[in-house]
Amino acid sequence: MATDRHGHPMTDTGAEALAHYEQALDDLLFFRPRVMETTRAALAAAPRSAAVQSLAAYLGVLGTEEKDAAAARDAFAGFRAGLDTGKLTSRERMHVAAATAWLDGDLHGAGSILGELSVAFPRDALALFAGHQHDFLTGDAQRLRDRIGGALDAWDEADPHHGPLLGMYAFGLEESGHYERAEEVGMAALARHPRDVWGIHGVVHTYEMRGRFADGIRFLDARTDDWSSGTLLTVHNWWHYALFTLETGDTARVLGIYDAALHHDRSAGVAMELLDAAALLWRLYLAEDIQTARWARLADAWERRQDGPHYAFNDAHAVMAYVGAGRLAQAERLVGDREKWLAGQPGVSNRAMTADIGL
Numbered sequence: 001m002a003t004d005r006h007g008h009p010m011t012d013t014g015a016e017a018l019a020h021y022e023q024a025l026d027d028l029l030f031f032r033p034r035v036m037e038t039t040r041a042a043l044a045a046a047p048r049s050a051a052v053q054s055l056a057a058y059l060g061v062l063g064t065e066e067k068d069a070a071a072a073r074d075a076f077a078g079f080r081a082g083l084d085t086g087k088l089t090s091r092e093r094m095h096v097a098a099a100t101a102w103l104d105g106d107l108h109g110a111g112s113i114l115g116e117l118s119v120a121f122p123r124d125a126l127a128l129f130a131g132h133q134h135d136f137l138t139g140d141a142q143r144l145r146d147r148i149g150g151a152l153d154a155w156d157e158a159d160p161h162h163g164p165l166l167g168m169y170a171f172g173l174e175e176s177g178h179y180e181r182a183e184e185v186g187m188a189a190l191a192r193h194p195r196d197v198w199g200i201h202g203v204v205h206t207y208e209m210r211g212r213f214a215d216g217i218r219f220l221d222a223r224t225d226d227w228s229s230g231t232l233l234t235v236h237n238w239w240h241y242a243l244f245t246l247e248t249g250d251t252a253r254v255l256g257i258y259d260a261a262l263h264h265d266r267s268a269g270v271a272m273e274l275l276d277a278a279a280l281l282w283r284l285y286l287a288e289d290i291q292t293a294r295w296a297r298l299a300d301a302w303e304r305r306q307d308g309p310h311y312a313f314n315d316a317h318a319v320m321a322y323v324g325a326g327r328l329a330q331a332e333r334l335v336g337d338r339e340k341w342l343a344g345q346p347g348v349s350n351r352a353m354t355a356d357i358g359l
Helices: 015-029 035-045 050-062 066-081 090-103 107-120 125-137 141-149 162-175 179-192 197-209 213-222 234-248 251-262 271-286 292-305 312-324 328-343 349-358
Strands: none
Touching: 015 035, 015 050, 015 125, 035 050, 050 066, 050 090, 050 125, 066 090, 090 107, 090 125, 107 125, 107 141, 107 349, 125 141, 125 162, 141 162, 162 179, 162 197, 179 197, 197 213, 197 234, 213 234, 234 251, 234 271, 251 271, 251 292, 271 292, 271 312, 292 312, 312 328, 312 349, 328 349
16 A cells, blocks of 8 residues: 555555655645646546545635536545445545535535544645635634644654645734734745745735735735746735735736736636635725726626535625626626525535625
């Protein structure tokens, strides 16, 4: 039986698949777009590997894309149909359970299992990353901090993955209000890996929350080559740059960033990017700067998606786009659709998110 770099046995995973898996995990931790490619290579080499299949399942839900989640759910169900769980390690069984819960819409159940997994196996980088992103998507600031903080003592500082864990911990500290400590930990992460874009993101948040907008611009300018292109977080970090710039009053520069990085003709139309575009234009809208043409293009992009009730945070930003574009009927239709959906009382985490916050 193969063993991963952190000492965990990998059932039904040969040497070739293990090499692809390790590369995919590294790509995931550093937000490299090729993570999809390296994961597919691992799946091709070991289609019965529970760890590889769980990684693919997490990738299907982390982008909050309804269609991706549905495809991942179908693929994972096919894997589980012929699965003999008795031959799996306890760690692998927990990953399968967590991925199944998440794909079924039970985000909080998945987060709980991932928490137990990280306590039992604190050097499981996949569980820590998936759990950290889960806490981010569910807005759980305390667990965003403590899930990673509780595992750090199990890690050798010389491990190449200790750095990205520090980057995650920095973000958890920041979201919990520990801004100075978060900056310190984030800078320690970047000393190990300057292109750790999640670590950069964590430090950027500390400047935002303390009103240190000029420092934020200087920080990002000094590291432009490390974050400004070629990562899964590129658009979001440009959004942060635009927020700092907005605070300086340079609206022309803000709109230049929007057109070049946040939303343009070549934009992928994925939810994570459209969220940032809506969130930036909405700040201008609140300042009575109505960007009519940009709102119209953004509303078109949201409408093309035809999203169902999958993630309330996305729905709220779609409504922003419709309101910004003056399409109140579309906004009202979306709200009405979610109200009807809630009446059916589906047993998924997004129900409470929609009922308590989204609407």
